[in-house]
Amino acid sequence: MSEETRVMTVRKLTRKEQRQVDAKTRLSSPAASAVAIVVAILWTTPTAGLLITSFRQQIDITKSGWWTAFATPDFTLDNYAEALDTHNLAMSFINSFVITIPAVIIPIILALLAAYAFAWIDFKGRNFLFAFVFALQVVPIQVTLVPLLTQYTQWGLQNTLWTLWLSHTIFGLPLAIYLLHNFMKEIPRSLIEAARVDGAGHVRVFFQVLLPLLVPAIASFAIFQFLWVWNDLLVALTFAASEDAPITRVINEMVGSFGSKWYLLSAGAFISMAVPVIVFLSLQRYFVRGLLAGGVKG
Amino acid sequence: MMWLLKPETIPEKFLVMFLAIALFALVMALVLAVVDRPRLPKWIPVTGYLGPAVILIVFGLLWPGILTIRNSFYDRLGQQFVGVDNYVIIFTDQGFLQVLLNTFWWVLLVPSVATALGLIYAVLVDRTRFEKLAKTLIFLPMAISMVGASIIWKFVYEYRDPGVRGTRPQVGLLNQIVVWMGGTPQQWLINPPMNTFMLIIVMIWIQAGFAMTVLSAAIKAIPDETIEAAKVDGATGLRLFWWVTVPSVRPAIIVVLTTIAMGTLKAFDVVKTMTGGNFGTSVIANEFYTQSFGRQGENIGNALAVLLFVIVLPIIIYNLRQMRISEGER
Structure with missing residues (x-):
C-alpha cells in the first residue's frame, strides 16, 4: 500500500x-x-x-x-387475562424473576473475583487452573444433572429455589470467568500499577480502577446469563418444584394439556417472550459484543 | 424456618431472594476483608478470590461429570457393574438407532443451513440503509426461549381435519398455503420422517441470527484494500462473494458451524415442546431427559449423557483451535 x-x-x-x-x-x-x-x-x-x-x-x-x-x-385482550389465570401462569412469571435475578448477580460477583486473580495476581499454577476452568465449559449440563439432584436430595434441599440459584450459578461460571478475564486482560497494566504505587490494596484497585472499566463486559455477560436462565427449560424441569416453576416450564406444560387451545397458548407464549425481547432490544449492543468475544455456553 | 426453604407467597419469595443475595454478598465481603490486608503471603488472597468459584465448579461440573461417567457402566441403582451393556443397548435397539439417526440429521442440517443463510443474508444487507432493522428481525429468535419458538412454529404447522366435504378451514399457515396451491393438508408433526425435518426448520430459524451476527462482523473486518484489489481484477457480484468474501471469513464460518453444532446437540427444548419425542422424532438430548427422569428400568440416561459429551468434545476442540487461529489473525 x-x-x-x-x-x-x-x-x-x-x-x-x-x-x-x-x-x-x-x-x-x-x-x-x-x-x-x-x-x-x-x-x-x-x-x-x-x-x-x-x-x-x-x-x-x-x-x-x-x-x-x-x-x-x-x-x-381477553386471551391475555385468561392465560394469566390458567395453570398459575401469573405466579410462574414472578417465579422467573425470582429465579433469574440471583442467578445473574451471584455468578457475576464470583467470576469478577476469580477473573481478577487470574488476570492480575501472579501465582504458581495460574495457567493450569485457568485452563481447567476454561475446559469445564465443555461439559454438557446433562452430564451433571442426576448426580447434582442426588446431592441436593441428600442435603434436604431438593425442590427449593436454592438449588436453582446454585445450579444456574455453577453452569454460568466458566463462561463468566472466561469472558471477564478476557476483558480484564485488556486493561493497561500501568493503570493498575499506578494505583498500587499509591498504596491501594486489591479491593481498592478492583473497585476504583477496574470496575468502572468493566461495566460493558459485565453487561455482556449479564444479558447472556439473563436470557439463558429466563429461557431455560432443562434446569427448571429437573430441579424446580412445580409451585416454583418458571414460565418456560409452565408454557411447555400448557402445550401438553391444551395443545389446541391457541387463544391460551398464543397469549401465554407472548407473556413469556416479552421480558427477554425487551431486555434484548435495549441491550443488543452488549449482547453482540459478548457473542463476538466468544460467549458460547455449554 | 421452613419458609426460608419453601417460600409460598410472592412477598415471601422476593424476601428469600433478597436474603439469598444479601447472604452471598456478606460472605464475599467477609472473605475480601480477611484476605485484603497488606503483607499476607500471596496464597491467601489467591485462595480468597479463586476459592469460591473453583469449589463450585468442582462440585457442580467436574465431580458430577465423573460420577455420571462411572454410573454409565453400572445398573440403575449404581451397584451392579454391567460393563458397556448400556452403550450396547443404545447402538443395537431399534428405537435408539432412530434417535441416533435423527440426531445425525439435526447436526448435519442445522449448522450448515443456518450458517449458509446467515452468511448470505449478512452479505445482502451489509452497508444498506436498513441494515440494523434487517439484522434485528433475523436475530430476534435468539432472544426468545426455544419453548416460545416451538409454540410459534407449532401454530404454523397446525393441522385441522378438513372434514368430509373438505371445507373446514385451516388455521395453520403452512397447511393453508398447501390448500391454496391445491394440495391436501398434512399432519406435519406426526408423519415420519417428515416431522423430524419440520423440527429442524425451527432450530434453523433460531440459529440463523447467530450465524448472521458473527459473520456480519467478520465481513466488516475484511480490509477495504482486499475488496478494492479484487475489484481492480474485475471480480464482482457472485465471484467477489465466492472468491474473496468467503475465504476471508473462513475461520469465522468454522467457528459458527461448530458452535451451532454444539448448541444443536445439547438442545432438547424444541423436540420436548413440539412432539415430546413421540412419532419417531426424539434426539439424544431429549432421550437423555426421558430416560433419566421420565421412566424406570434400564440405566440408559447416564450413557446417553456421556455419549453426548463424547460427540461434543471433538467439535469443541476444533472450535477452540479455530478461535485461537482467528484471534491470531486479528
Whole structure:
C-alpha cells in the first residue's frame, strides 16, 4: 500500500463520500435487496401470525386463519387475562424473576473475583487452573444433572429455589470467568500499577480502577446469563418444584394439556417472550459484543 | 424456618431472594476483608478470590461429570457393574438407532443451513440503509426461549381435519398455503420422517441470527484494500462473494458451524415442546431427559449423557483451535 492511499483511508470521509464508497463496495442491487426483504418477511411471519392470533377472539381463532383477521378486525385482550389465570401462569412469571435475578448477580460477583486473580495476581499454577476452568465449559449440563439432584436430595434441599440459584450459578461460571478475564486482560497494566504505587490494596484497585472499566463486559455477560436462565427449560424441569416453576416450564406444560387451545397458548407464549425481547432490544449492543468475544455456553 | 426453604407467597419469595443475595454478598465481603490486608503471603488472597468459584465448579461440573461417567457402566441403582451393556443397548435397539439417526440429521442440517443463510443474508444487507432493522428481525429468535419458538412454529404447522366435504378451514399457515396451491393438508408433526425435518426448520430459524451476527462482523473486518484489489481484477457480484468474501471469513464460518453444532446437540427444548419425542422424532438430548427422569428400568440416561459429551468434545476442540487461529489473525 503506498503512502498516498494510506493517507486517504485514514482521512475521515465526508458523509457524501462515505455513501458513494458504500454504494460501490456493497454487493447489492435491487435483486439482492429483494431477496433480503423476502427472507426478512419469511423470518418474521410465524411470529407475527401468533402475535395477531393472541389478540383475536377465541371463537375467531378456531374458525379462521390469522391472515383473515384484518378483513373483520375484532381484537381483544381477553386471551391475555385468561392465560394469566390458567395453570398459575401469573405466579410462574414472578417465579422467573425470582429465579433469574440471583442467578445473574451471584455468578457475576464470583467470576469478577476469580477473573481478577487470574488476570492480575501472579501465582504458581495460574495457567493450569485457568485452563481447567476454561475446559469445564465443555461439559454438557446433562452430564451433571442426576448426580447434582442426588446431592441436593441428600442435603434436604431438593425442590427449593436454592438449588436453582446454585445450579444456574455453577453452569454460568466458566463462561463468566472466561469472558471477564478476557476483558480484564485488556486493561493497561500501568493503570493498575499506578494505583498500587499509591498504596491501594486489591479491593481498592478492583473497585476504583477496574470496575468502572468493566461495566460493558459485565453487561455482556449479564444479558447472556439473563436470557439463558429466563429461557431455560432443562434446569427448571429437573430441579424446580412445580409451585416454583418458571414460565418456560409452565408454557411447555400448557402445550401438553391444551395443545389446541391457541387463544391460551398464543397469549401465554407472548407473556413469556416479552421480558427477554425487551431486555434484548435495549441491550443488543452488549449482547453482540459478548457473542463476538466468544460467549458460547455449554 | 421452613419458609426460608419453601417460600409460598410472592412477598415471601422476593424476601428469600433478597436474603439469598444479601447472604452471598456478606460472605464475599467477609472473605475480601480477611484476605485484603497488606503483607499476607500471596496464597491467601489467591485462595480468597479463586476459592469460591473453583469449589463450585468442582462440585457442580467436574465431580458430577465423573460420577455420571462411572454410573454409565453400572445398573440403575449404581451397584451392579454391567460393563458397556448400556452403550450396547443404545447402538443395537431399534428405537435408539432412530434417535441416533435423527440426531445425525439435526447436526448435519442445522449448522450448515443456518450458517449458509446467515452468511448470505449478512452479505445482502451489509452497508444498506436498513441494515440494523434487517439484522434485528433475523436475530430476534435468539432472544426468545426455544419453548416460545416451538409454540410459534407449532401454530404454523397446525393441522385441522378438513372434514368430509373438505371445507373446514385451516388455521395453520403452512397447511393453508398447501390448500391454496391445491394440495391436501398434512399432519406435519406426526408423519415420519417428515416431522423430524419440520423440527429442524425451527432450530434453523433460531440459529440463523447467530450465524448472521458473527459473520456480519467478520465481513466488516475484511480490509477495504482486499475488496478494492479484487475489484481492480474485475471480480464482482457472485465471484467477489465466492472468491474473496468467503475465504476471508473462513475461520469465522468454522467457528459458527461448530458452535451451532454444539448448541444443536445439547438442545432438547424444541423436540420436548413440539412432539415430546413421540412419532419417531426424539434426539439424544431429549432421550437423555426421558430416560433419566421420565421412566424406570434400564440405566440408559447416564450413557446417553456421556455419549453426548463424547460427540461434543471433538467439535469443541476444533472450535477452540479455530478461535485461537482467528484471534491470531486479528
